[in-house]
Amino acid sequence: MIKNIPDFTIxxxxxxxxxxxxxxxxxxxxxxxxxxxxxxxxxxxMIDLTTLEGKDTDGKVMQLCYKAKHLHDSYPGLxxxxxxxxxxxxxxxxxxxxxxxxxxxxxxxxxxxxxxxTRDIKLRDTKFAVSQGADEIDMVISRGKFHQGEYNFVFDxxxxxxxxxxxxxxxxxxxxxxxGSYDKVRKASDIAMYxxxxxxxTSTGKISxxxxxxxxxxxxxxxxxxxxxxxKKIAMKPAGGISKAKLALHYLVMLNEVLGxxxxxxxWFRFGASSLANDILMQLMKQKTGVYQSADYFSND
Amino acid sequence: xxxKNNTLKLKFDSSRNLAPAPESKSVAxxxxxYELFINGKFEKPSSKKYFDTINPATEEKLSSIAEAxxxxxxxxxxxxxxxxxxxxxxxxxxxxxxxxxxxxRIIQEKARELAVIETLDGGKPIRESRDFDVPTAAxxxxxxxxxxxxxxxxxxNRNPQPLGVAGQIIPWNFPxxxxxxxxxxxxxxxxxxxxxxxxxxxxTALKLAEIIQEADLPPGVVNIITGAGATxxxxxxxxxxxxxxxxxxxxxxxxxxxxxxxxxxxxxxxxGGKAANIIFxxxxxxxxxxxxxxxxxxNQGHVCCAGSRLFVQESVYKIxxxxxxxxxxxxxxxxxxxxxxDIGAINSKQQLEVINKYLKIGQQEGAEMFQSSCAIPKKGxxxxxxxxxxxxxxxxxxxxxIFGPVLSIQTFRTEDEVIEKANNTPFxxxxxxxTDKGSKIFNMTSKLRAGVIWANTYNKFDPTSPFGGxxxxxxxxxxxxxxxxxxLKM
Numbered sequence: 001m002i003k004n005i006p007d008f009t010i011x012x013x014x015x016x017x018x019x020x021x022x023x024x025x026x027x028x029x030x031x032x033x034x035x036x037x038x039x040x041x042x043x044x045x046m047i048d049l050t051t052l053e054g055k056d057t058d059g060k061v062m063q064l065c066y067k068a069k070h071l072h073d074s075y076p077g078l079x080x081x082x083x084x085x086x087x088x089x090x091x092x093x094x095x096x097x098x099x100x101x102x103x104x105x106x107x108x109x110x111x112x113x114x115x116x117x118t119r120d121i122k123l124r125d126t127k128f129a130v131s132q133g134a135d136e137i138d139m140v141i142s143r144g145k146f147h148q149g150e151y152n153f154v155f156d157x158x159x160x161x162x163x164x165x166x167x168x169x170x171x172x173x174x175x176x177x178x179x180g181s182y183d184k185v186r187k188a189s190d191i192a193m194y195x196x197x198x199x200x201x202t203s204t205g206k207i208s209x210x211x212x213x214x215x216x217x218x219x220x221x222x223x224x225x226x227x228x229x230x231x232k233k234i235a236m237k238p239a240g241g242i243s244k245a246k247l248a249l250h251y252l253v254m255l256n257e258v259l260g261x262x263x264x265x266x267x268w269f270r271f272g273a274s275s276l277a278n279d280i281l282m283q284l285m286k287q288k289t290g291v292y293q294s295a296d297y298f299s300n301d
Numbered sequence: 302x303x304x305k306n307n308t309l310k311l312k313f314d315s316s317r318n319l320a321p322a323p324e325s326k327s328v329a330x331x332x333x334x335y336e337l338f339i340n341g342k343f344e345k346p347s348s349k350k351y352f353d354t355i356n357p358a359t360e361e362k363l364s365s366i367a368e369a370x371x372x373x374x375x376x377x378x379x380x381x382x383x384x385x386x387x388x389x390x391x392x393x394x395x396x397x398x399x400x401x402x403x404x405x406r407i408i409q410e411k412a413r414e415l416a417v418i419e420t421l422d423g424g425k426p427i428r429e430s431r432d433f434d435v436p437t438a439a440x441x442x443x444x445x446x447x448x449x450x451x452x453x454x455x456x457x458n459r460n461p462q463p464l465g466v467a468g469q470i471i472p473w474n475f476p477x478x479x480x481x482x483x484x485x486x487x488x489x490x491x492x493x494x495x496x497x498x499x500x501x502x503x504x505t506a507l508k509l510a511e512i513i514q515e516a517d518l519p520p521g522v523v524n525i526i527t528g529a530g531a532t533x534x535x536x537x538x539x540x541x542x543x544x545x546x547x548x549x550x551x552x553x554x555x556x557x558x559x560x561x562x563x564x565x566x567x568x569x570x571x572x573g574g575k576a577a578n579i580i581f582x583x584x585x586x587x588x589x590x591x592x593x594x595x596x597x598x599x600n601q602g603h604v605c606c607a608g609s610r611l612f613v614q615e616s617v618y619k620i621x622x623x624x625x626x627x628x629x630x631x632x633x634x635x636x637x638x639x640x641x642x643d644i645g646a647i648n649s650k651q652q653l654e655v656i657n658k659y660l661k662i663g664q665q666e667g668a669e670m671f672q673s674s675c676a677i678p679k680k681g682x683x684x685x686x687x688x689x690x691x692x693x694x695x696x697x698x699x700x701x702x703i704f705g706p707v708l709s710i711q712t713f714r715t716e717d718e719v720i721e722k723a724n725n726t727p728f729x730x731x732x733x734x735x736t737d738k739g740s741k742i743f744n745m746t747s748k749l750r751a752g753v754i755w756a757n758t759y760n761k762f763d764p765t766s767p768f769g770g771x772x773x774x775x776x777x778x779x780x781x782x783x784x785x786x787x788x789l790k791m
Contacts, residue, residue, distance in 0.1 A: 013737045015757050018588025028428055030322035030640035221587050228309055228623065253316070257631040260311035 014182035065097035091132035162196035171199035210240025239272025338510035341520025384521030394450035405442035424646030444764035463491035465543035473499035569777025574730030577723035578608030606731035656705035729771030
């Protein structure tokens with residue numbers, strides 16, 4: 001356990017103009033040639049390939065899992081994605097389909113996406129997903145309680161879910177699109193990390209805006225400050241709204257310049273995305289062949 | 302489990318080792334030799350002398366530049382006087398505006414070429430010349446073009462009239478932008494101009510001369526003569542100049558003021574600075590650190606309003622220092638033409654020697670020096686981003702303008718203390734305040750003796766905003782309405 005838990009009512013301040021300016025500066029980096037290819041492959045390897053729909057079926061999840069293992073077999077040497085992210089009821093299917101491929105199964109839990117349920121149900125939701133074999137749990141925080149100023153409630157809930165996770169790594173979704181300011185994003189990040197999060201994650205993907213670069217930057221800086229205070233590394237997952245390879249590279253530049261190279265792998269950084277993989281594949285093929293191929297040449301699962 | 306805090310260190314090597322992404326040099330058309338731009342034509346200097354201009358990043362020669370002597374300066378002033386008397390002062394303000402708009406638009410059209418030449422000649426990163434210098438220069442022309450036919454409204458009932466011939470001398474840190482700052486308001490108010498760029502960075506001013514030719518400005522309205530200090534002195538001392546506008550060092554500013562004492566020449570001087578950048582403990586610290594980086598490492602610190610003295614409230618000193626060092630490690634130093642370069646080349650060998658002298662002085666004074674660990678290119682003039690801690694007000698590195706990527710850091714305890722320290726300098730050009738508290742900002746801005754004060758940001762420029770200093774940082778304002786009045790009799 002971490003000692004010296006700070007007073008979350010006075011978390012560090014974020015200047016909106018400043019953070020947005022800094023975030024846009026990363027987009028000015030020009031990523032070329034081998035740096036680009038390495039970056040694109042790394043981004044592929046950091047993807048949590050996601051399907052979170054009411055109409056998800058076993059068939060859909062199995063297809064997605066195949067895609068996770070075989071992104072584009074005509075391009076030899078490509079990595080797999082990091083994980084497949086599904087609802088708890090699909091964890092068993094995904095686990096079986098992924099087998100020993102090394103691709104992890106992540107499951108959303110805790111009355112995703114709203115989190116409007118009781119502690120008991122959230123815990124059972126989590127335990128069910130873990131019992132089905134989930135390697136990672138993506139929980140949502142209680143945004144209502146957070147806005148009410150009940151930070152202890154939010155903290156305790158995260159801590160309880162962390163306990164229920166057992167060996168599974170816990171991703172805490174702040175749903176930044178509902179928090180309203182960068183100051184609150186910072187506060188929620190601090191609460192989540194001190195309460196035991198292994199990852200902090202921007203969004204469910206169900207609310208707009210989802211991940212943005214400034215929001216992610218606020219969270220990366222919170223991770224850095226937490227690391228210096230406690231010595232504990234926390235992973236980051238922006239999710240939703242990242243569908244283009246170029247934007248993914250901007251995120252990697254930002255990660256590299258804020259947290260450094262130790263975070264530049266899928267243990268410490270993930271992209272929550274469904275359509276990003278194909279755009280990266282398209283860019284990789286372009287780098288290899290010199291021409292763009294139609295979207296029809298990349299599988300949609 | 303948790304390691305000891307003092308052993309933690311983030312690693313940034315890979316963030317600096319990006320594949321090269323150089324901007325193409327092919328857009329830059331640089332002639333082998335440049336003459337003097339007098340009376341609308343390029344003329345050989347009567348001095349018959351030329352000097353070399355080099356690329357400070359590679360030390361390769363770029364071009365030969367004509368050196369104007371007294372006779373050449375006289376020719377330029379006579380041309381400007383003729384143009385003023387015979388045409389320009391009678392030209393309708395609307396017509397004047399058209400010419401200025403035209404110049405602005407041609408600058409925009411040639412933005413890429415101008416940016417590349419600015420970077421080749423001066424050493425600044427292409428990211429800055431592309432995103433800051435050139436667009437801001439165009440904006441100044443656009444802005445003042447708009448004022449040309451509205452002077453009666455800018456200064457109601459005061460019958461604003463042009464002064465006559467303006468002699469303008471500009472520095473090497475923002476060559477094209479400074480030329481725009483000087484020429485645009487002078488033309489808008491109906492004056493004619495003789496402009497001398499700095500000897501190490503004449504190229505974009507001469508490119509601007511070509512643009513002025515292309516814009517079909519009447520001959521003699523703008524004359525651009527090149528040369529070093531002697532040429533500048535000849536311009537200042539010429540009898541037929543009505544106004545001197547100078548941007549540069551405080552030492553030269555003093556010489557100019559002496560030289561024009563007892564004459565009718567009006568003057569605006571924009572001189573050196575040693576700005577205080579002040580971080581309170583309630584500030585948004587990461588953004589404040591970014592502001593410090595922009596404040597001192599923008600254009601390699603070759604900025605008269607650079608935030609070269611950092612004051613940090615003692616309760617957040619350690620954390621600010623750590624953030625600052627981490628941020629410095631992710632700065633990319635190298636080829637200025639590379640789009641990823643944050644810190645380019647020092648403008649000249651001479652300036653690099655000045656900076657290195659101060660690095661020695663700082664260490665001898667007992668201050669602790671930290672430099673980022675980036676590699677330095679073998680050729681060219683470079684200086685690593687540098688900070689000094691354990692600095693006192695009595696240190697020379699805290700008192701004198703270094704004009705390089707060198708920051709001195711002091712701590713403070715109370716608001717009164719930092720106001721006293723910040724004002725305890727012969728300079729007074731700019732300052733920065735970082736706090737989350739609005740009332741503190743207003744208290745600080747009313748007590749700091751500086752011409753420009755930024756709150757929760759730094760080094761922001763806009764044509765609509767006046768710029769200029771107190772005390773040894775000079776007098777007169779450039780930009781905005783104030784910038785017009787410096788070129789008008791009222």
